[in-house]
Amino acid sequence: MDEEYDVIVLGTGLKECILSGLLSVDGLKVLHMDRNDYYGGESTSLNLTQLWKRFRGDDTPPESLGASREYNVDMIPKFMMANGSLVRILIHTDVTKYLNFKAVDGSFVYNKGKIYKVPATDVEALKSPLMGLFEKRRARKFFIYVQDYEDNDPKSHEGLDLNKVTARELISRYGLEDDTIDFIGHALALHIDDNYLDQPALEFVKRMKLYAESLARFQGGSPYIYPLYGLGELPQAFARLSAVYGGTYMLNKPECKAIEFYFSGEMFILYSSRSQWCTSLRILNFGETDVVNAFLLAEKVEFDGDGKVIGVTSEGETAKCKKVVCDPSYLPDKAEKVGKVARAICIMSHPIPNTHDSHSAQVILPQKQLGRKSDMYLFCCSYAHNVAPKGKFIAFVSTEAETDNPEEELKPGIDLLGPIDEIFYDILDRYVPTNDHASDNCFISASYDPTTHFESTVNDVIQMYSNITGKALDLSVDLSAASAAAE
Amino acid sequence: MATTGNKNINAKLVLLGDVGAGKSSLVLRFVKGQFVEFQESTIGAAFFSQTLAVNDATVKFEIWDTAGQERYHSLAPMYYRGAAAAIIVYDITNQASFERAKKWVQELQAQGNPNMVMALAGNKADLLDARKVAAEEAQTYAQENGLFFMETSAKTASNVNDIFYEIAKRLPRVQPAQNPAGMVLMDRPAERTASASCCS
Numbered sequence: 219m220d221e222e223y224d225v226i227v228l229g230t231g232l233k234e235c236i237l238s239g240l241l242s243v244d245g246l247k248v249l250h251m252d253r254n255d256y257y258g259g260e261s262t263s264l265n266l267t268q269l270w271k272r273f274r275g276d277d278t279p280p281e282s283l284g285a286s287r288e289y290n291v292d293m294i295p296k297f298m299m300a301n302g303s304l305v306r307i308l309i310h311t312d313v314t315k316y317l318n319f320k321a322v323d324g325s326f327v328y329n330k331g332k333i334y335k336v337p338a339t340d341v342e343a344l345k346s347p348l349m350g351l352f353e354k355r356r357a358r359k360f361f362i363y364v365q366d367y368e369d370n371d372p373k374s375h376e377g378l379d380l381n382k383v384t385a386r387e388l389i390s391r392y393g394l395e396d397d398t399i400d401f402i403g404h405a406l407a408l409h410i411d412d413n414y415l416d417q418p419a420l421e422f423v424k425r426m427k428l429y430a431e432s433l434a435r436f437q438g439g440s441p442y443i444y445p446l447y448g449l450g451e452l453p454q455a456f457a458r459l460s461a462v463y464g465g466t467y468m469l470n471k472p473e474c475k476a477i478e479f480y481f482s483g484e485m486f487i488l489y490s491s492r493s494q495w496c497t498s499l500r501i502l503n504f505g506e507t508d509v510v511n512a513f514l515l516a517e518k519v520e521f522d523g524d525g526k527v528i529g530v531t532s533e534g535e536t537a538k539c540k541k542v543v544c545d546p547s548y549l550p551d552k553a554e555k556v557g558k559v560a561r562a563i564c565i566m567s568h569p570i571p572n573t574h575d576s577h578s579a580q581v582i583l584p585q586k587q588l589g590r591k592s593d594m595y596l597f598c599c600s601y602a603h604n605v606a607p608k609g610k611f612i613a614f615v616s617t618e619a620e621t622d623n624p625e626e627e628l629k630p631g632i633d634l635l636g637p638i639d640e641i642f643y644d645i646l647d648r649y650v651p652t653n654d655h656a657s658d659n660c661f662i663s664a665s666y667d668p669t670t671h672f673e674s675t676v677n678d679v680i681q682m683y684s685n686i687t688g689k690a691l692d693l694s695v696d697l698s699a700a701s702a703a704a705e
Numbered sequence: 706m707a708t709t710g711n712k713n714i715n716a717k718l719v720l721l722g723d724v725g726a727g728k729s730s731l732v733l734r735f736v737k738g739q740f741v742e743f744q745e746s747t748i749g750a751a752f753f754s755q756t757l758a759v760n761d762a763t764v765k766f767e768i769w770d771t772a773g774q775e776r777y778h779s780l781a782p783m784y785y786r787g788a789a790a791a792i793i794v795y796d797i798t799n800q801a802s803f804e805r806a807k808k809w810v811q812e813l814q815a816q817g818n819p820n821m822v823m824a825l826a827g828n829k830a831d832l833l834d835a836r837k838v839a840a841e842e843a844q845t846y847a848q849e850n851g852l853f854f855m856e857t858s859a860k861t862a863s864n865v866n867d868i869f870y871e872i873a874k875r876l877p878r879v880q881p882a883q884n885p886a887g888m889v890l891m892d893r894p895a896e897r898t899a900s901a902s903c904c905s
Contacts, residue, residue, distance in 0.1 A: 257781050308890060315752065316783065318887030436888075446887045447786065454781035461772035462752075467779035 228544035231259035242463035263450030284607035290448030297442035321438025324576035546649035722794035730859035
């Protein structure tokens, strides 16, 4: 470990692993560490024993649930858009060869107390019971406009400049009802709140097109795909990519937290033990609080007098580096809490009711339908994707938390699930970086949001990549030529 | 998993063993017929395939090398997932590498599938003068733990093809249908996907 690296990556969450892979492929010397003895960090998938250990302490899971190792329960459940940016990255990096996918059976939306299939095309709009007869025709016209819209074909724009016209103005031309706007904006364009309505309509139209194109891709019942054995496979696959290109991997490196001291012009000195460190801090006249904080924050990122990162120490060893990439938990002083995600993890013996027996499905509950500020999501997968033993289903209910009472807040979603074998509630704090990467060379990812897809995750990765390398990530893979081989 | 169809068997094979035991050298000898005296740690190519004809069937091995992730015990569960065969490699001139090989066998038995074909390879068999691990000792260990054993030399090619042939012969000819079959996303035109590999 006593070497010099171009980049040290801390935490093996999906974002960190994608970046580690991309940077190694670029020829950078990468050291990748995690404080846990497993891959994936927050975005790992747990087996039953690990799940119980996290939520139930010393209890053991009931035998009726089947073998622990047959479970892969995602801690950050999400589906992948079949034509989305994560698929582009997978193809761009050739990581696809390590993974097997299956299409997700269904995509649904909650409207006035009922669950409906999300209509994504003009044809489906005409068939959907979600809208009345006249509304269907109006929606169909709007779908046709979106389907025909091409960036580089001005004729298809029908005289509208979507960089200027807002989504609200575009929709009003078609006279759509509020409920229709609700499902189009939230279940098709996957906006998490209504702010998009007053933004330029281009993004909204592009998102609708992505949904429709992804739906057409694999002839499944949804635009989504999902890896066999759960999302925990994704960070592992990108970690392997990084390793294949020379990245060094160390798991189970405890004391992985950050500390930062600014000395006037002097370099912070590294000490091999906590007692030595503590003594020196006292000698150097740090206050009692600083010493205590220093104890609380141990594997540490080291900085020079200007606050630039110079390396990472763990268990008394130091690795030097030019840059550090990490999730917010490794540099808590350089991140701030911006919200929290409330979620329920449920083990069931049946699919979500009213989803046409879908063994994997998403149901979006738009904010307005529940009188909330943010959408709620149901996510279900099962033994069909090798994440549970035969006959078992894993369902998640998640949302941006608006209260401190997840049980009460998630109830409208949980009520849609029917009988539940086991349920776990959780609240996750969400952080975003506050540092200036140009001045400290630390590149910190944002926590995962409650959306059930990866578009925002990958946007963060792409931005971080260009911050780190100073160049843009070219993801212009040939998606139309890309295809899936089914066994 | 080993999959069958017209007696074509696809089999994922994983290599395990300590750094420097010669895992990559064995694969390079088998796949490309090459040997490099001071083989650098594996970079950029940790995924080989090679097809063998064995009596009644054609076996296509999809060979996974560790990519260095064994160095700090950071191999991901994905590495073992669906493996139909494994070669555990040690260096006959290094007793410690043999002891580590036993640990890898335990790891494999905990993670892998119970029907996996496991081979123990005592590599660097050309360096007889420096031998530290007796062939009998390894043979006994292998028998007691359900592995088959060969001493190999990637340098002289001794027993290299043989160990892969032996694995191919021992692979179950009929595998239970895997539920569920998945798909592999590829950056290739659709018409070529018929021959694409998929390890489910």
